[in-house]
Amino acid sequence: MKQIKMLLLASMVILFTACGGGSSSDGTAPSATTSGSTPTATTPDSTSSAKTETGVMSLSITDAPPQLPGTVTAVYITVTGIEFNYDGNWMDVNDFEFENDEFEKNKFESQTFDLLALHDGESLYLGDIVLPVGHYKEIRFKLDAPEKNGKVKSNPGCYIEFGEDEPIAPLFVPSGGQSGYKGKGDFDITANAKIKIMADFNVEKSIVVAGNSGKYLLKPVIRLVVTELSGTINGTVVDIETFNKENDDLFVYAYEAGTYDSTYPEDDEMVPNSDGSHFLNSISSTDVNMSDGNFTLSFLEEGAYDLVTVNYPVDVEGTDPIVVDVEKGDDGKGVIVSKATETPVDVNTSDYPPL
Structure with a gap:
């Protein structure tokens, strides 16, 4: 196991302990469920035997369905590592050393999964990961390194x-195996x-068809949410028939x-960007079941959300998406x-646009 290379001053440890470890700038922190004893990390140096308090991040991943040409049945990605930003430096979670070897089971292992199986509230558990106490704004997902087959680059x-x-x-993931992609x-x-x-991995915004080549690029857009502080919208398009x-x-x-x-055509959301994606400022998205009108x-x-x-x-090339309703509560x-x-939520497209 690699030794952690960053040195913590004893005063920082005292500060974290005095503040309860996880407070944000306004003094608040998400509630967390106590899960028994968690390991204590060692941060050895030549003059101090300071120890860093730790907690556990239980990480899962979900997805929003994409808009892609053809009949897409699966979108597979392989996550080879998770990194966190600690004391201004990015560190692989498996490089973080703690005293109790019992917690070796918390080591992250490479996983391959189908993103299209992870929508409408479905998710995949990635693992319990030990982290130092503190406030975090992002983590980084490392994907497998790209390979070149002839003139085609892809990530196996x-x-x-x-x-x-x-x-x-094949999907090519620029820098995916080096710097990785941030979840914020x-x-x-x-x-x-x-x-x-x-981790909400938005495939709708993440997969790009590169120009006229037809090659697929993966530029992940990942949103991090505290699960117990989140909610769900279960909606129905009532006039689906x-x-x-x-x-x-x-x-x-x-x-x-x-x-x-x-406002259209001034509305930038309706105008695709250089990658052909629409509605870039949306937080999340989902498809509607065309049989019963339900969506999640x-x-x-x-x-509050609009x-x-x-x-x-379907099968009408060059046709812009058509907004059929805006529900504002x-x-x-x-x-x-x-x-x-x-x-x-009930959505009635016959009421749109409002008079």
């Missing part, structure tokens, strides 16, 4: 599967406690209340999401 553990008669498409979101690690963190199940495909985008401007937006932080329902006509100030709560 990252690829897209289509229908039975279509070949697998505030959370606190407190001493002798466990906190559950959900007015849509053609063969030719229409509905998606719902969640925006922080008041941040979506429906999971792992949303507490707050829901933008969009129709992507009963009072026009947004749909309210509370922690550990499921919020029901």
Whole structure:
């Protein structure tokens, strides 16, 4: 096991202990469930035997379904490592040394999984990871190193599967095996406690078709959420029968209340960026079941949201997405999401646009 190379001053340890370890700048921290004894990290130097208090980050991953050409059946990625920013330096979680070898079971192991299986509230547990006490704003996901086959670069553990008669498409992840990709979101690690963190890997924004080459690039957009402080929207498009199940495909985008401007064509959200992606400022998204109109937006932080329902006509190339409803809640100030709560929402596209 590698020794941790950063040296902590004893005064910093005293400060962390006095502050309870995980307080944010305003003195608050997410509640965490105590999970028994957690290891104490050693930070040896020639003059001090200071020890760093630790807690546990229980990490899982979820996804929003993508808009991709063709019949995509699976999007596989391989995560080879997790890094955290500690004392201004990035460190692999497996390089962090602690006293009790019992916690060797917390070491992160490489995992390959299908992102398309992880939406509508489904998630995959990645592991319990020991971290030093403190306030965190981001972690970094390392993916397998790219390889070059002829002129094509790809990451062997990252690829897209289509229908039975279509070949697998490789995914190239620029810098994925070197600097990795950041997941951003505030959370606190407190001493002798466990906190559950959900990494929302937004495939909708992350997979890019490169120009006319047809090659697929993965540029991950990852949102970190404290699971126990998040809520869910369970919605229904009540007039789903007015849509053609063969030719229409509905998606719902969640925006922080008041941040979506429906003015068109001035609305930048309706205009694709250089990668062809729309609705870039949305926080989360999901597809609508075209049979019953149901949809689920999971792992949303507490707050108010505007829901933008969009129709992507199937097999009509060059057609812009069509906004068919903007739901702002009963009072026009947004749909309210509370922690550990499921919020029901009815979307009626026949009422849009409002008179």
